[in-house]
Amino acid sequence: MFNLDSLVRPNIRGMKPYSSARDEFQGEAQVMLDANENSLGSAGPDQFNRYPDPLQRAVKQELAQLKAVRPEQIFLGNGSDEAIDLLVRLTCVPGHDSLLILPPTYGMYEVAANLNDVRVERLQLKPDFQLSSEIVAGVLASDAKIVWLCSPNNPTGNLLHAEYMEEILRGFRGLVVVDEAYADFAAAPSWTTRLAEFPNLVVLQTFSKAWGLAGLRLGMAFASPEIIGYLNKIKPPYNVSEATQQHALAALRDAPRFEELRRQLLVSRDWLRERLPALPIVTEVFPSDANFLLVRFHPDATAVYDFLVARGIIVRNRTTQPGCAGTLRLTVGTPAENEQLLRALREFAG
Ligand code: PMP
16 A cells, blocks of 8 residues: 555654745734845846745646646646656665666656665566556566656657556555656646546656746646645755746746647647658657657668757757667757758758
């Protein structure tokens, strides 16, 4: 059975979190001389002389409506990369515990493990980058503290089959982190709709992709209030800047722009997906529910990569990733960039 408290590192369970005088202050502050800020004002064009709301209440209020969850089910971090790191630190005792990844997948799970001296267990996805009953059995047999399910998966682009994910959510004793960084491009409901069913579920999303706000650094984790409470307890007090909070609020109130960005990207993804297979150097374009395409090249993907770099076009070389021999990951760009990419690939193909 899943038991959150026994999953959390013993030193964190009883730990006293950082607290500021403002956390404890009841009532309307008139004069704020508690936090060693600069009361006179800010250098630069905008006023940021006060520390931001440590719990980002205004942003969460807006997000809760959009995602149909309660504010206390939301954690906000400095990118979802911060949530990844905090989840590892929350549960894994350095030098003792392990986490489980399903390669090929997003690289930061392993980096966060290495940084925190946490062992990495691996179960490779099938050649079509899907789960199987054997993989599920392997996950359920593991005593890792966290299993990472990236869906849509980076760098492969596919959604993982929901039935297998459910089996993992039902049977795994640790946290099941479903990384939905690319969910806004996917033709499937978010796992945030299933939070009430699974106390071990953590869903990660980000403002870096469909929202077009990678430079802001704002990531989201959705989970039970108990899990979110622990993340808030261990996060740096002011992990999301005032500028980020203000900008995120403005973005959240501009739903039409978000929808338009998403629509245009999906059109461009289809445009690129239709044209790539006609190239004689392309042997496979993998199905994508994300804003990128994993493409297999023949005979030499790295030669293609080098050719593109020489023309000032960078893509991601994934040839050394498990199951990804011969592949490059192509982010969908503007229509002009996509045409430029295609022209360069045609030129290479000769
Ligand atoms: N998860 C996945 C699957 C990603 O691909 C990325 C970004 N490449 C992230 C998380 C991190 O996103 P953020 O910018 O929110 O830190």
